[in-house]
Amino acid sequence: MPTTAISMDEELAILAKALGHPARVRIIQFLAKRSSCMCGDIVDELPLAQSTVSQHLKVLKDAGLICGDVDGPRVCYCIEPSALKRLKTLITALPSPISSPHKVCRSA
């Protein structure tokens, strides 16, 4: 049911992009540390408005990195372990460059 069967490039790009903001990295770390689901405690943890945090949560959710369950009046977020694992796999799979074919670059 994927829209067009996305490539590995796109998949990695989507996951990496979702992590491409300090606030979202901290959210992931917070959720992982708390291990469990959490809700708006994340808002207290970040120097951001509630609506902004909600937006970041949506980005992470759209990327599949987290999921949210309604738990009474509040929402319980937790990491999607398979997605995080997938990200680790894709990053690790990036081939390490074979050392210096002629000369390694030095300056920019």
Place this chain on the structure above:
Amino acid sequence: MPTTAISMDEELAILAKALGHPARVRIIQFLAKRSSCMCGDIVDELPLAQSTVSQHLKVLKDAGLICGDVDGPRVCYCIEPSALKRLKTLITALPSPISSPHKVCRSA
């Protein structure tokens, strides 16, 4: 000499953001596969204008993931192995969530 001594959150966010575009993922893969430095062959590899590719290369360079050496009339890009390694380390270091404290989320 870091601007303010960036945190690990920011460091990971910067690296992840740089990878957060399919074109840039493909550039990294291409450079790693070629192992060695490369120049505007990257332009031929991507369905993008030369100026756009140059912009993507700049993003990767600013993030420290690649470097470019002038080699006569052309520029020789290559992966900065330490930065790629650092990214792998930071991603891998993301704590895996401790399994289900009460109940794992199911739907979004």
Place this chain on the structure above:
DNA sequence: TTCTCTTATCGTAAAATTACGATAGGATGC
């Protein structure tokens, strides 16, 4: 020098991101 090749930068426009306050909507408690 002049011409050519390669790459970076400029200028621009469209789209996406980031952030906020304000508001709506759903669930619980009174």
Place this chain on the structure above:
DNA sequence: GCATCCTATCGTAATTTTACGATAAGAGAA
């Protein structure tokens, strides 16, 4: 019912990203 709490969404504005063509700048060849 009504009030309250929590979260998502709306509306908005400033900034950034993405993309392109056009142009400049550097190096080598004729």
